[in-house]
Amino acid sequence: MKNKKSRPEDAADLRQKAEAVFFKQAARSSEDLVSLSSEETRRMFHELRVHQIELEMQNEELRLAQEALNVSHARYLDLYNFAPVGYITLSEQGLILKANLTAATLLGMDRSELVNQPLTGFILKEDQDIYYLHRKSLFESREPQECELRMVNKDGQLFWVHLTAVASQDDTGPICRIIMSNITERKRSEEENKTLQAQLTQARKMESVGRLAGGVAHDFNNMLTVILGHTQIAMDDIDPSEPLYHDLQEVLTCAQRSADLTKQLLTFARKQVIEPKILNLNQTIKQMIIMLQRLIGEDIKLIWKASENLWAIKMDPSQIDQILANLCLNARDAISNGGKIIIETGLKTFDPAYCAGHPGFVPGDFVLLAVSDDGCGMDKEICNNVFEPFFTTKETGKGTGIGLATVYGIVKQNNGFINVYSEPGQGTTFKIYLPRCTSVDEALKIDLSEEPVPRGNETILLVEDEPAILELTQKILQRLGYSVITAATPGEAT
Numbered sequence: 001m002k003n004k005k006s007r008p009e010d011a012a013d014l015r016q017k018a019e020a021v022f023f024k025q026a027a028r029s030s031e032d033l034v035s036l037s038s039e040e041t042r043r044m045f046h047e048l049r050v051h052q053i054e055l056e057m058q059n060e061e062l063r064l065a066q067e068a069l070n071v072s073h074a075r076y077l078d079l080y081n082f083a084p085v086g087y088i089t090l091s092e093q094g095l096i097l098k099a100n101l102t103a104a105t106l107l108g109m110d111r112s113e114l115v116n117q118p119l120t121g122f123i124l125k126e127d128q129d130i131y132y133l134h135r136k137s138l139f140e141s142r143e144p145q146e147c148e149l150r151m152v153n154k155d156g157q158l159f160w161v162h163l164t165a166v167a168s169q170d171d172t173g174p175i176c177r178i179i180m181s182n183i184t185e186r187k188r189s190e191e192e193n194k195t196l197q198a199q200l201t202q203a204r205k206m207e208s209v210g211r212l213a214g215g216v217a218h219d220f221n222n223m224l225t226v227i228l229g230h231t232q233i234a235m236d237d238i239d240p241s242e243p244l245y246h247d248l249q250e251v252l253t254c255a256q257r258s259a260d261l262t263k264q265l266l267t268f269a270r271k272q273v274i275e276p277k278i279l280n281l282n283q284t285i286k287q288m289i290i291m292l293q294r295l296i297g298e299d300i301k302l303i304w305k306a307s308e309n310l311w312a313i314k315m316d317p318s319q320i321d322q323i324l325a326n327l328c329l330n331a332r333d334a335i336s337n338g339g340k341i342i343i344e345t346g347l348k349t350f351d352p353a354y355c356a357g358h359p360g361f362v363p364g365d366f367v368l369l370a371v372s373d374d375g376c377g378m379d380k381e382i383c384n385n386v387f388e389p390f391f392t393t394k395e396t397g398k399g400t401g402i403g404l405a406t407v408y409g410i411v412k413q414n415n416g417f418i419n420v421y422s423e424p425g426q427g428t429t430f431k432i433y434l435p436r437c438t439s440v441d442e443a444l445k446i447d448l449s450e451e452p453v454p455r456g457n458e459t460i461l462l463v464e465d466e467p468a469i470l471e472l473t474q475k476i477l478q479r480l481g482y483s484v485i486t487a488a489t490p491g492e493a494t
Ligand SMILES: Nc1ncnc2c1ncn2[C@@H]1O[C@H](COP(=O)(O)OP(=O)(O)OP(=O)(O)O)[C@@H](O)[C@H]1O
Pocket: 326, 330, 331, 334, 373, 375, 376, 377, 378, 382, 386, 387, 391, 392, 393, 394, 398, 399, 400, 401, 402, 403, 404, 405, 427, 428
């Protein structure tokens, strides 16, 4: 007997032999068949049995081969359908001929519905060019091509894909096989990294500009103190009716304005001397509302929405005034023909998970101060620069670009953070998050009211390394009745 590995030629051989025997026997008359010897009959039966067994064996082999084929086909279908990537076969015209289940799920349709749909129907309008070039180079070069683009599924959901395409041929003509991987998550984290990187660069830039501004402002402030002091002393010495008095008044006003500007720069550089107090933001804002309405004029409506049960914050109240005045003035300038400004407060808690997904946010409890307007809004470019000192879009003389830099400095000095949301023509919202103050002891502290300038005749040892300031302070103290001994360094003083 032949083994299981009998080949089709052997089977054909056997069949021919059996036919030969049969035709040989059939060629004889029926009498001949009867007259067959018992030996011949036995041999014939034997041959027939051998044929039958061979056929049964072949049948069995065919059945087993069919079963193996079915198993392998089912495995192929599983692998094809449930592959982690989408497989799509396209006609030369770009129509979908076949798609696996993953591709159909990504596109949000049944596989049968997809047949004969153009793939371009699922590609975002803005990315159609990428796909066009991708197909062009595929059919021109006949080399595999890759690209990344955005697609939109049947429900309008946008997702990013990486496509690898191979040109091929089947019995219908040229076709193209596409492997489609969903890369939305990767793109999202790339985007987040980019935003974080940009924020880091921005923070570093602000830090160095702050250091520079702080350094210059510090020296400038010293000089202004001297200018202001001497002017004041000179004015004390002359009669207000003299023309020189008027000139000195002008010097004083300008020096005062420069000092205000320097103070703002120092605020941005977080070097401003502050007196933080425990406050309820609502109360501080309430005291400001009438003044703010006057500041922005009657044409613009000021809406005040106070959130209830606000947490306490610890801050110098004059800094809240500075923030609101700057934001409201900017909002006023952004509104052309009447509009509204909304000042809102609120409570916000951010957990680390939220902050991980929202660059720029810090975990913790915060009191929110939001100022929105329905003015002209800003484009992305402006939004990215608004907090930089001396960045302004206003005409010369109308803005110095220091307002928002001051606000930024104040918020940072108080360990808060600020975000801006704006679109051209869609208005602007600034959201400031100030950390909640939980210290009870702090809440008990009371304000120190201003005391009158003391006078006396005691001797004072005055130490100051800046000669101009030393001289000025000496002069002022002497005018208040004190005897003054001066020294430029602690060593000199001892
Ligand atoms: N609410 C807003 N709507 C539209 N643009 C704004 C708004 N707030 C700020 N800006 C833009 O940001 C720029 C910078 O604002 P910032 O307050 O720092 O300076 P400024 O208002 O130009 O000058 P300054 O405040 O020193 O007088 C503005 O010139 C303006 O282009």
